[in-house]
Amino acid sequence: MTDLNVRDVIIVGSGPAGLSAAIYATRAGLRPLVISSSAAGGQIATTDLVDNYPGIEDITGAELGQRLWDHAEHLGAEFEFDQVVSIDRREGGSLFEVVCEGGSLRARSVIYAAGASPRKAGFAGENRFGGRGVSYCATCDGMFYRGKEVFVVGGGNTACEEALYLAKVASSVTLVVRKDHLRAMRSLRDAVLSSPMIKVRYLTRIEGVEGESLIERVVLASVDALGVPTREELSFAPGGVGVFVSVGQVPQSAPVCRLAELDDQGYVVTRPDMSVATPGLFCAGDVRATPLRQAITAASDGAIAATSAARYVGVLGD
Template sequence: MSEIYDVIILGAGPAGLAAGLYAGRSRLNVLIIEKGQDGGQIAITDEIENYPGQIVEGESGPSLIARMTEQAEKFGAKRVSDMIKEVELEGEVKVLKSEKNEYRGKNVIIATGAHARPIGCKGEGQFRGKGVSYCATCDANFFEDFEVYVVGGGDSAVEEAMYLTKFARKVTIIHRRDELRAAKSIQEKAFKNPKLFFMWDSVVEELEGDDILQAMYVKNVKTGEVTKVEADPEDGMFGLFGFIGTVPNTKIFEGIIDMDERGYIKTDADMHTNIPGVYAAGDVRVKSLRQVVTAAADGAIAAVQVERSMSDYF
């Protein structure tokens, strides 16, 4: 019979690590399961400026996460690297199964996060955090007075593009169709913005640069013509933001936990899902803002709810 933990946390991003810290400080028996590197999406962020009270100048995603990991371990959170393939969440003891192992816990906090839907062009991975971004709120400030390009045509793409005009000197939306998919009210604001431009019927095919993004090849899907877009020589680089959606990491929970139409887990304000003893925190759940600070807050709330559910005091 395997050990039964008070709480098992799936994911070691900001939400999962914050949950581990709070659960550990509550003297709960905690296991964090992470399939890859700690940090989730923030692990590819080269510099962070908007985490409240950060104490390190030039904070990076990996450095912030390293301290979060150390804190969770300091308060007794156990760790294992594994990929869960199957879950049994009903009943007093939850069972999580990988190919070789089985984990059992009285409570589960799902903090598996979400990943940005990739632009899909050659060289994209090479320039993540070096010109390519998927979060205007996170990275707009790094492109102040630079030229920036945005891939997408829906509500989020156009709204993020307008946000970027507060920082960049010029923002160009690259869209594979000849009209936007965003709501008309959003389009009206966009077309009135003097810093916003458009490349219609176009897709980004390839990125180039010496360590940072300096050029890209854009193809017109109607004519087949390929245009090379290069950074202004004085700038030395430009920004490329992908806003064609995010994908929650919730596939193994389909048909088990209540989700919205996009696959994000539904919770109440205290992170409870529809299954007793199962919580969701961070980017994986339905919410209006996905940032490190909101993920960490979700994780703390979920852990406190677990502790309260197991305490006679509350």
């Protein structure tokens, strides 16, 4: 007799990987439950403009995420808002127990697509002024700095995207780059370097931010052309400056760390079919070790993971 309280598959995460998995799982005949702790689309929802998703030339991240969510829901996927704490094997290894803050759920298979969260830069005052001058999302918080000066920490694709977005609203943008070059793709580099609103400070880092309730001083540490270290303290009116940190991601792999192999950066190591060492567990998207983390690759991961899960539970043949 089938236990209706046991899901065919539980999908953790509502980014492109998780929602793509939900779409493919329902089409394969599974009954997926998506556990989401964020808005539709996950981190993609915080992206101002997505212009590299095939077939869609110009769309906001929030709209793309909502379209994916609506598609999965239309096909029959169910959703629950909760935070996953851990995932374990139960009942002789035949079922998974997904432990959430709101309770426990059981499933024959799990697709873990919880993604990654922003990495902190580590400067003094970063934690203290989080949400009060220090931010990790330009599209989320950029409007609070309309007409103000902002700093963006980082030199990769996301940092350049953040700087270009902030250049639309801030009075000036300073991109603080530790290295002597930008690591972003050429189109982004060219856009940043040609923008009159963006100043790039190479071989520079933020040493700290200071103030009372809001940031009033930003301390920069640099190396000049002769290799001599310099220290510069910039003063602002309280609340007149913002610091946006964009220095990479931290994979949210803790709930599956006992069930899957992690690489030296904490990303889940998967096989080509998105499976891991524990049978029935599949990982997809930004949480796994992959050479490219984009919406399109995450969606592809989700499709593969769902198809693999369907085969695992016996819905699809080999």
